[in-house]
Amino acid sequence: MHIHYTFSLEDAQQHLININVQFKNLNKGRVDMILPAWRPGRYERANYAENIKDFKAESRARKLKFKKTERNTWTIDNCPEGEVNVSYKYFANTINAGSSYIDQDQLYVNPVNCCMHVAGEMSSKVTAELKVPAKYKSSGMLKVTKQKMKAKDLDDWYDSPFVSSASLIQHRFKSNGINFEIAVQGDVPYVKEQIESDFRKFIDVQMKAFKDCPVNRYTFLVQATPHRHYHGVEHEWGTTITLGPSRSLLNGSVYEDLLAVCSHELYHTWNVKYMRPKEMWPYDFTKENYHRAGYIIEGVTTYQGDLKLWQAGVMTDETFLKELKTHLDRHVANYGRMNLSVRESSFDTWIDGYGKSIPDRKVSIYTEGALISMLFDIAIMNKTRAKKSLDTVMTSLYDHCKEKGRGYAESDYLSRIYDIIPAEGKRIFKSYADKAVGYEREVYRALRSAGVKVKRIPIDKLASHFGIRTDSNSQPKIIGVHPQSEANKKGIRVGMQIIGLDGLAVEGDAEDLITRNELWLMAKEGKKLRPFDLKASKEMLYVQHELEFDTKKNALWRKWKKGVF
Numbered sequence: 001m002h003i004h005y006t007f008s009l010e011d012a013q014q015h016l017i018n019i020n021v022q023f024k025n026l027n028k029g030r031v032d033m034i035l036p037a038w039r040p041g042r043y044e045r046a047n048y049a050e051n052i053k054d055f056k057a058e059s060r061a062r063k064l065k066f067k068k069t070e071r072n073t074w075t076i077d078n079c080p081e082g083e084v085n086v087s088y089k090y091f092a093n094t095i096n097a098g099s100s101y102i103d104q105d106q107l108y109v110n111p112v113n114c115c116m117h118v119a120g121e122m123s124s125k126v127t128a129e130l131k132v133p134a135k136y137k138s139s140g141m142l143k144v145t146k147q148k149m150k151a152k153d154l155d156d157w158y159d160s161p162f163v164s165s166a167s168l169i170q171h172r173f174k175s176n177g178i179n180f181e182i183a184v185q186g187d188v189p190y191v192k193e194q195i196e197s198d199f200r201k202f203i204d205v206q207m208k209a210f211k212d213c214p215v216n217r218y219t220f221l222v223q224a225t226p227h228r229h230y231h232g233v234e235h236e237w238g239t240t241i242t243l244g245p246s247r248s249l250l251n252g253s254v255y256e257d258l259l260a261v262c263s264h265e266l267y268h269t270w271n272v273k274y275m276r277p278k279e280m281w282p283y284d285f286t287k288e289n290y291h292r293a294g295y296i297i298e299g300v301t302t303y304q305g306d307l308k309l310w311q312a313g314v315m316t317d318e319t320f321l322k323e324l325k326t327h328l329d330r331h332v333a334n335y336g337r338m339n340l341s342v343r344e345s346s347f348d349t350w351i352d353g354y355g356k357s358i359p360d361r362k363v364s365i366y367t368e369g370a371l372i373s374m375l376f377d378i379a380i381m382n383k384t385r386a387k388k389s390l391d392t393v394m395t396s397l398y399d400h401c402k403e404k405g406r407g408y409a410e411s412d413y414l415s416r417i418y419d420i421i422p423a424e425g426k427r428i429f430k431s432y433a434d435k436a437v438g439y440e441r442e443v444y445r446a447l448r449s450a451g452v453k454v455k456r457i458p459i460d461k462l463a464s465h466f467g468i469r470t471d472s473n474s475q476p477k478i479i480g481v482h483p484q485s486e487a488n489k490k491g492i493r494v495g496m497q498i499i500g501l502d503g504l505a506v507e508g509d510a511e512d513l514i515t516r517n518e519l520w521l522m523a524k525e526g527k528k529l530r531p532f533d534l535k536a537s538k539e540m541l542y543v544q545h546e547l548e549f550d551t552k553k554n555a556l557w558r559k560w561k562k563g564v565f
């Protein structure tokens with residue numbers, strides 16, 4: 001079958017994309033037109049159908065009857081043979097790396113959100129065209145020639161977002177035989193020299209680690225938002241990134257974020273786009289693709305994304321340690337680590353997604369996956385006197401997938417670690433990746449062996465003495481209650497707001513109001529006010545970390561930084 005999508009802008013001011021779909025060579029009879037139930041990169045159910053309106057179907061200028069038969073299925077019972085045209089409007093008013101957006105200035109499409117196909121026909125050939133003003137330039141994962149694109153099948157098409165606008169900045173360069181493009185949409189002061197030289201450095205290191213690359217072109221498609229934002233999604237032929245604030249894109253921490261997200265997403269070209277857990281090979285867009293390998297696909301990528309920047313010299317020692325500190329702090333702050341292992345949490349992204357779960361229910365595949373990847377990496381380097389590293393494992397897994405097929409079993413990854421560190425590898429997997437447990441002490445040991453000094457320090461009085469973590473509002477909301485705290489036993493809960501401390505109203509000065517080892521706290525939950533009397537704990541409850549290099553900088557530290565490929 002052949003599908004041709006046409007995108008037009010008549011209702012752009014209403015955030016509506018007009019989409020026309022031409023299905024050629026249809027068989028006679030019942031036809032189900034469907035939208036995907038999720039998108040790769042976000043392993044949870046989506047509800048794209050809620051954005052569809054004004055669905056129509058016709059064949060040879062004759063209207064066809066249809067009915068909805070599932071939340072994302074439009075069924076034509078008596079479809080004639082040959083060609084059918086379907087049209088609808090898609091409401092596109094969200095900018096993130098996996099969404100679609102349209103207004104007077106741009107058309108931004110993630111086809112997986114809004115492009116219908118015929119159920120069971122994933123091998124359909126796809127062409128597409130954009131009916132946009134002549135001054136619009138377009139960039140995306142697929143080559144755009146005269147506002148036309150071609151994909152080899154629906155998998156390819158669903159993996160190929162694009163942007164079209166008059167203000168799109170396109171910068172192209174070649175590195176390691178790959179044609180790279182950095183395309184930026186938004187209000188940015190674009191300095192190509194700085195950005196290209198930093199990008200070249202981390203591209204070189206990733207190429208050195210894997211030896212070759214499965215793609216010959218790659219687009220970094222950046223939506224620079226006016227507000228603070230950080231999100232990236234990996235694709236076979238590139239990545240889509242939403243990042244802001246746009247005016248600071250090339251300065252300070254936002255530029256650090258740009259490099260971090262781009263390095264992370266580039267690493268996905270190998271780890272998840274080319275080789276991926278066999279449960280997701282090929283993707284089944286109709287339902288959940290359960291697997292337990294989040295600590296490999298996102299964990300290794302999170303760890304390696306930063307590591308490769310550090311090894312490339314575009315991330316400082318301080319920033320690299322700051323990223324590790326963030327993972328460690330998050331690990332000890334989340335008592336979900338005592339409830340669900342990272343493997344089970346990986347399965348459960350399909351259940352309660354990426355937003356807030358109920359308190360302390362599960363862990364992040366990014367945070368825990370990164371820490372476990374670091375444990376494997378340091379253990380391998382320690383055991384082999386830095387002759388091998390986690391890169392050895394990932395490169396070998398990549399070679400295996402090139403030879404045997406792109407879907408791998410979890411055991412294909414683990415057995416490559418066990419080949420190098422049998423006992424240690426199994427211990428790390430069984431005790432930390434497959435168990436609900438706090439393993440911060442193991443991380444401290446590993447870091448110390450690699451020349452990093454680790455200190456546990458208090459966060460603030462409320463968190464460390466009374467076991468109550470809060471956000472930074474002037475009347476702080478409670479975001480965590482330590483299970484061993486008196487606060488927990490007395491009924492202080494996540495979601496409550498602290499409005500009074502020791503007889504005074506809290507107005508952005510909570511810490512200053514705590515002067516004794518006893519605390520009177522007034523919490524607001526909905527319309528209810530609840531007073532609590534609390535005693536400070538003798539032991540430090542919530543903690544954070546301070547990481548510092550050992551001044552001697554041991555041999556492993558130097559090898560770690562240089563890279564063991």
Ligand SMILES: [Zn+2]
Nearest residue numbers: 264268298301
């Ligand atoms: Zn990722």
